[in-house]
Amino acid sequence: MNQRTTDVLIVGSGIAGCAAALAAARDGVEVTLATKATEPEDASSWWAQGGIAVTREDADAFREDIMAASDGEADPEAVDTLVGNAAHAVEDVLLGTLDIDFDTAEEGADTDGFAYAREAAHSESRILHVNASTGRHILPPMLEHLQGLDAVTIEEDTAALELVTHEGLVHGAILERDGEFAPCFAGATVLATGGIGALYPRTTNPDGATGDGIAMAALAGADVADMEYVQFHPTAYAGADSEDTFLLSEAVRGEGGLLRNAEGERFMPDYHEDAELAPRDVVARAVRTEIDATGGVTLDVSPLDFASEFPDLVHKCEENGVDWTEGIPIAPAEHFLCGGVAVDDRGRASLDGLFAVGECSRTGVHGANRLASTSLLEGLVWGLRAGETAADAGEPAVVEAPDLLNRDPALPGNxxxxxxxxxxxxxxxxxxxxxxxxxxxxxxxxxxxxxxxxxxxxxxxxxxxxxxxxxxxxxxxxxxxxxxxxxxxxxxxxxxxxxxxxxxxxxxx
Structure with a gap:
């Protein structure tokens, strides 16, 4: 791998990284997007099921829902940024540029044509979705669109190992592919490396979610915040093998799915007035309590037409030999990090030249607990804003890069x-x-x-x-x-x- 330069270096290919690349390319600068992924499903965004929350005519209610779900810890200014930019970002990119085929409502329904869903801790139906696999319907078209732009170069199967810094300014990163590594110098560097699921035994994240961006930023001296707020999703399939874990969208409970313990009792009304639609942290702890007390918890989907409303989840159940008509065994699994690299409303980190977007960033939107279906939205909104700002950072400068050594024999494969x-x-x-x-x-x-x-x-x-x-x-x-x-x-x-x-x-x- 040879040394190179680029105007904007983006590390990560989920919705946040892709949005940053799109915004920077629109400003006419050269963009390099480096990603460990070799397939779209290697990015966390691909696994997003429920959908993307949008601001309709309920901006105040949306703000209140985010603040309430955050246990009062969200930054009000960050929430205003998210809510105030949500509709335009979705209209511009997902509908206008990519023409995502979101599910539509039945003819005559009192909506703008879309079938908006409601999920836990939302007071209104405001979630755009495609079945229960929204991420996989958004990310491939985004990547395909970027591949068609002359200003964007996508480097697949390419990892960032360390940031290049000089006198408090970030000048790019050391990239690695096929065992070879070299610096990529950039006018601005945008981290969009996703979450930390690989740190936990059970997770809804892909295997590559090892927290790379947060670690590189912290080692370089960037501020991080809210790292203690690790969200567990309450309804992940509780297979015997952790590798079989898959998410059962919160939308299932939004449509009427019920949680029952091993004795067949519905228990959530005893824990919270919103029952199955309580905030995620509340539901997750209740599920764990009932598993410990009774031996298990199942998601009862009999109150809804599960087969027609969630065919993708039916397929996942069938793949794992689960008879969903008898209830789906579930348990909490690590899902999302609410903290990360501390950034402002444009995704700027505390180090000049460094940006962070998506799950590896701490925008302040989520506080102590994330509201359902706001992760794709946050990645889209902050990705666009960071990419636009990064495009104005100026030309890359070639500085002395870290001298990474590789002189000793390779370690055993295991x-x-x-x-x-x-x-x-x-x-x-x-x-x-x-x-x-x-x-x-x-x-x-x-x-x-x-x-x-x-x-x-x-x-x-x-x-x-x-x-x-x-x-x-x-x-x-x-x-x-x-x-x-x-x-x-x-x-x-x-x-x-x-x-x-x-x-x-x-x-x-």
Missing amino acids: FARDKFVRLRRVMGEYVGLSRNGEDLSRAQGVLRRLKGEVDAYVRTRTARGLYELRSATIVALLVTRAASENPESKGCHYLEPSAVAPEAEADGD
Whole structure:
């Protein structure tokens, strides 16, 4: 791989990275989009099921729903940015440019023609969707559109290993493909690397969600925030093998699906007045409580016409040998990181020349818990704004790049895999749905030792798997430290009652 330059370097090919590339290309600058993905399904956006929330005539209600779901922790200005730009972004890109064939309402329905869905913690029906597989209907057309633009070069199967910095300014990144690596210098660098699902035993994310962008930014000195807020989706298929995990869209409960414990009892009304449509963190903890108490939880889809409304999910059930007519076994699984690289309303990070968009960023929209179907929207809105701003960053400068060494023999093929097993076990056991100080302290000790081992190998070896493991250990430590430093139980950072600081308990009395 040879050294190169580009006006804007984008790392990641989900909806946020693609939106940034589109916006920058519209301004006429040269764009390089580097992605580990070799297929659209390697990006988290492809796996998005429910849809994309939009602002209709309910802007105030939309804002209130986001704030309520966030447990009051969302940044009001960021929420205003999302809600205020939602309709234009969707109309411009998804409808106008890509002509996405969203599901339509029955003739005569009182809508603008679309079949808007309602999901948990939404007070209105405002979610555009395509069946229960919206992401896979949006991402391929976006990539195809970008491939047709002369200004955009897409580098597939290409990983970013480390940012190139000089005197507090980011000048690009070291890229790797097929074992070869070299710097790509850029006027602006946009991280759009997705989430951290690979850090947990069960996740709805693709395997490549190792937190690369967050780790690279943190190592370079960029600010990160809200890392303790890791959201677990309450309804993922509870197969015997974690690799069989798949998401059962919140839209199923929006259409009338019910949660029942192993004794056949519907339990959510006992936990929240909105029952199955309570915020995700509430439902996820309730599901885990009922699994522990009764032995299991199923999603009862008998109240709706599941086969006709969710054919893609029927197919997933059939692939896994699940008789959905008897109820679908479910359990919480890691789903989304609400924190990440701290950015402003244009996606700018604290380091000049660096932007972050999508799940690897912390815009402030989600606070302590994300409202359903706002992730695609956030990626689209911030991707467009970041790409537009990045296009004005100026020409790339060639500076001294990090000297990555690869002088020692390659490690055994199972080295990274075995370390990941250890990391996932620690995160699943100690930094999951509920936390306490003792577990978090234990996790930090194990993770620090693991990071020390990995750092020692990285000093003399440069391989994608090893750098992914380094990213995962760095991000795992960031999550665990943030959780241990936050004494307030909020949203998806849930502290077991005995772990809540005395003053916090007193405040709640």
